[in-house]
Amino acid sequence: MKTSKRFTLRPLNYIISALLISTTAQISAEEAEQKNIKKKSEIELIEVTGFRSSLNKSLATKRFEVNTTESIAAEDIGKFPDLNIAESLQRIPGVAISREGGEGRQITLRGLGPSFTRSTLNGMEVPASTDGTDSGGGVNGGRAFDFNVFASELFNRVDIQKSPTAATEEGGIAGTVDMYSAKPFDSPGLHVAASAQAGYNDLTEETDPRMVFMISNTFADDTFGALFSVAKSERTVRQEGFGTVRWTTPVKDGGGVYADTSNTDVIGTADVGNCEFEGEQVDDVNCLWTPRLPRPDFFGNEQDRLGFTGSLQYAPNDDLVITFDTLHSTLDNSRTMYNFFEMFRNTFSEITPDSITVAENGKQIQAGTFSGVKSRAESRQQVSKTKFKQYVLSGKYHLSDYLKLDAMIGTAESNARSEQYRYNMTSNTPHTVSIDFGNSANTAVMDYGYDNLDASSFNLTDGRLRATDVLRKNDTAKLDLTYETDFMSIKGGVAYNDRTVNYDESQINGFPDQESAVGFSQLMPFDDYGSGYDGTLPQFIVADFDAIESQLLNKEWTARSAQSWEVEEETIAAYIQSDFEYEISDMLLRTNVGLRYVKTETTSTGFIQSDPVEIENSYDNVLPVLNLALDATQDVVVRLGLSKTMTRPSLGSLNPGNPSFSYLNGTVSAGNPFLDPFTSTNTDLGIEWYFDEESLLALTGFYKDIGTFITSSTEEKLVDPAYLPFIDNDPQYDPSSALDPRTTPYTHYVPVNGKGTVVKGIELIYQQPFSFLPGLLKNTGIVSNYTHVSAGEITGLSKNSYNFTLYYEEENYGARVSMNKRDNYITDYTGSNGNAEEATTGPAHYDLSAFYNLNDNVTVTFEAINLTDEYERLYTTGDGTLNLPREYNHTGRQFFLGIRYSM
Numbered sequence: 001m002k003t004s005k006r007f008t009l010r011p012l013n014y015i016i017s018a019l020l021i022s023t024t025a026q027i028s029a030e031e032a033e034q035k036n037i038k039k040k041s042e043i044e045l046i047e048v049t050g051f052r053s054s055l056n057k058s059l060a061t062k063r064f065e066v067n068t069t070e071s072i073a074a075e076d077i078g079k080f081p082d083l084n085i086a087e088s089l090q091r092i093p094g095v096a097i098s099r100e101g102g103e104g105r106q107i108t109l110r111g112l113g114p115s116f117t118r119s120t121l122n123g124m125e126v127p128a129s130t131d132g133t134d135s136g137g138g139v140n141g142g143r144a145f146d147f148n149v150f151a152s153e154l155f156n157r158v159d160i161q162k163s164p165t166a167a168t169e170e171g172g173i174a175g176t177v178d179m180y181s182a183k184p185f186d187s188p189g190l191h192v193a194a195s196a197q198a199g200y201n202d203l204t205e206e207t208d209p210r211m212v213f214m215i216s217n218t219f220a221d222d223t224f225g226a227l228f229s230v231a232k233s234e235r236t237v238r239q240e241g242f243g244t245v246r247w248t249t250p251v252k253d254g255g256g257v258y259a260d261t262s263n264t265d266v267i268g269t270a271d272v273g274n275c276e277f278e279g280e281q282v283d284d285v286n287c288l289w290t291p292r293l294p295r296p297d298f299f300g301n302e303q304d305r306l307g308f309t310g311s312l313q314y315a316p317n318d319d320l321v322i323t324f325d326t327l328h329s330t331l332d333n334s335r336t337m338y339n340f341f342e343m344f345r346n347t348f349s350e351i352t353p354d355s356i357t358v359a360e361n362g363k364q365i366q367a368g369t370f371s372g373v374k375s376r377a378e379s380r381q382q383v384s385k386t387k388f389k390q391y392v393l394s395g396k397y398h399l400s401d402y403l404k405l406d407a408m409i410g411t412a413e414s415n416a417r418s419e420q421y422r423y424n425m426t427s428n429t430p431h432t433v434s435i436d437f438g439n440s441a442n443t444a445v446m447d448y449g450y451d452n453l454d455a456s457s458f459n460l461t462d463g464r465l466r467a468t469d470v471l472r473k474n475d476t477a478k479l480d481l482t483y484e485t486d487f488m489s490i491k492g493g494v495a496y497n498d499r500t501v502n503y504d505e506s507q508i509n510g511f512p513d514q515e516s517a518v519g520f521s522q523l524m525p526f527d528d529y530g531s532g533y534d535g536t537l538p539q540f541i542v543a544d545f546d547a548i549e550s551q552l553l554n555k556e557w558t559a560r561s562a563q564s565w566e567v568e569e570e571t572i573a574a575y576i577q578s579d580f581e582y583e584i585s586d587m588l589l590r591t592n593v594g595l596r597y598v599k600t601e602t603t604s605t606g607f608i609q610s611d612p613v614e615i616e617n618s619y620d621n622v623l624p625v626l627n628l629a630l631d632a633t634q635d636v637v638v639r640l641g642l643s644k645t646m647t648r649p650s651l652g653s654l655n656p657g658n659p660s661f662s663y664l665n666g667t668v669s670a671g672n673p674f675l676d677p678f679t680s681t682n683t684d685l686g687i688e689w690y691f692d693e694e695s696l697l698a699l700t701g702f703y704k705d706i707g708t709f710i711t712s713s714t715e716e717k718l719v720d721p722a723y724l725p726f727i728d729n730d731p732q733y734d735p736s737s738a739l740d741p742r743t744t745p746y747t748h749y750v751p752v753n754g755k756g757t758v759v760k761g762i763e764l765i766y767q768q769p770f771s772f773l774p775g776l777l778k779n780t781g782i783v784s785n786y787t788h789v790s791a792g793e794i795t796g797l798s799k800n801s802y803n804f805t806l807y808y809e810e811e812n813y814g815a816r817v818s819m820n821k822r823d824n825y826i827t828d829y830t831g832s833n834g835n836a837e838e839a840t841t842g843p844a845h846y847d848l849s850a851f852y853n854l855n856d857n858v859t860v861t862f863e864a865i866n867l868t869d870e871y872e873r874l875y876t877t878g879d880g881t882l883n884l885p886r887e888y889n890h891t892g893r894q895f896f897l898g899i900r901y902s903m
Helices: 011-020 029-034 050-064 085-089 545-551 721-728 775-779
Strands: 069-073 095-100 103-109 117-121 157-161 175-180 191-201 206-219 224-243 265-267 295-317 320-342 352-358 365-373 375-398 403-426 431-436 445-447 461-484 488-507 521-523 541-543 565-584 587-608 611-631 636-647 660-662 667-669 678-689 696-717 746-769 780-790 800-809 813-822 825-828 838-840 844-853 858-865 872-876 884-890 894-902
Touching: 050 069, 050 746, 050 800, 085 095, 085 103, 085 157, 103 117, 103 175, 191 224, 191 858, 295 884, 320 541, 375 541, 403 541, 403 545, 775 780, 775 800
Parallel strands: 117 175, 265 352, 667 746
Antiparallel strands: 069 157, 095 103, 157 175, 191 206, 191 894, 206 224, 224 295, 224 884, 295 320, 320 375, 352 365, 365 431, 375 403, 403 461, 431 445, 461 488, 488 565, 521 541, 565 587, 587 611, 611 636, 636 678, 660 667, 678 696, 696 746, 746 780, 780 800, 800 813, 813 844, 825 838, 838 872, 844 858, 858 894, 872 884
């Protein structure tokens, strides 16, 4: 591609970037003249390749920008070592990820949850929804971006803007993630890259393929370019462990207290305070925290991910570049879930505790034997598919030496469907069961007291036969005009977005319940279930999906229209910003100041008792921004960012229609189409010391004053009688196990604009190659960061998170080991079943990546993910002081051996 004469790079900034950016290209005299380089001394370019090359490109991006920015640069296509982009982002300071099924799904940035981070792809905001695991919920219908829909190999750079500019589209209080796929003009000429890997999981003992191919070329004197890439991977993963589905006490559960405690043998001392039920004193064992559904768990996933990118570029002259980008991705997942639990929830009044051992804290049971309990084997088959597609047409046109026009129009769509086939096999008669957490705080030893592998002891009923469709669409158009000289630039523009989320449910009715599970059940179909687990997991009986589908299931889907809703959001924004550079003594002050105005209009449609309803709302926001970057010395940059930002309410929470009932937990959730957005006033202050080649020591403090925060308004009350006919006709309402909405108050949750909160924290970065060390040690280096965040009651916030990478790299081989750790975090401050909170234990993940260059074109690679087989642990806090295991499971280690070709 011809070098544009319209691009001006300021002298000091060029020196800074030249000292940092890894390149093997030389600057010609003509290019130097075109870029107005004032060459006062020889500039030595740092020539490194491999992982260090990526680090240097990221370091240069960070240093050159005026606002606070982080970046990940892949060396070329296929060299992100992680399963998806979320796992790549976790190494950036301030970023923590949530994992499901052993793979990253969403990110938390600077302590704020996934919905506070805006995500773009090739310049436009994009939606992406995938289906969650049993613990992670259903299909994502909110604003949070599911990064696991994309293979990491589809991208060659990812930036995170932690402080905005006026040109940054609004929506991300936490920040903006900008993803970029490769383009042919990035590297003119013919390029081919391909890689193939075999992935092995030591829990499933399955080997799965992972393949990438990319070809790019430029033609006609580099005026036209084309690029195509494809990435395909399969993944077989199992989660095995033990769960309780929260703990509760008989007095808080809603189903009554124990049937009889007069002969209960109690070992230990209960310390539960005044134990009352409905105003009357009851035995202390009724106030001990007890697992609601103690059970062995199995989650099996067979995943197939396919994605491709295409890019066409045309530059007929130095003044015009037109680019067309497209990205398509599909994620298919077949999930099988089995568990076998004892039913304490809602049935305490039918159970007699024969003996109970009280834990040392005096508040929970450690072990016990109970009579009158029933078992249930729950089997789920969940088939989900996500289809994503995006088309973006963009152009850059230099109207004159100083005036440039940028335009973009794009559309993106994410269509996620999940079909869930759930069957319950319930024991026909009550029995005695023993539970013992004495040997392990996370896994109980269970003694069922009857032959729980006899299919004739169980019936078979429809637990849930339901499908969910979430269709999300974004249409975007932007126009920007930039006036630029050697020392300043003025930029303005407008942007239009039309976002739509459509949610639909359907179900299969008329499933013929069976009095006996004989012929429709089987033993857990994995002989090695529980091997390698930190605890004891017994075999149990499960539903036979194939037999049920062939003999009992009539797969006719009926729409649940009353549960459908759609939210459309149109925004139009305008901004203006200016960038100036000032010489102050021997220092250079780079400034960015601007103002953004945006108007938002929402239209929410749904149903109230089968009657359609449509509600409109609108609001506008003015968002000023000031960014200052002072190049205090050749090595030190001081930054200050002042801004006002906003994040709109979750589109799902704007649903104006029927409430959603959880009959087993006794909860009602409803939407609120009149929610106002979150708004935040932000301050960022940082200092960066580039103390040596490829090195950085940086400290950044941030303060976010969120003026209004959307929380749940909670009220205990009986369900509105108008909804009782709807509930009675709902196939999901099972009177034998549900809390009766006529007599039992349900907890009602409605999102409202509540009081604000403050988020504050620090980020520390240290990065350096140890080239000053002797011998082989000179080829080592470190990349590390630490983040501390404090705030009020914000879900998903870990106070401390750490990232640490130690690498060794020579010309033809190298390796690196990475550690990622975050503190425990609260996932729900209104924990169900009497719990104060629900939370997740912060994991520590260790990963390895190594390569060996057989020649200039062929490289052998080896990668290992989750080297220590970190367990996922969810818990509840009881009265707020306890740590009660909710789920405890593992997915095993993942190893990849591959070969990569490039030319």
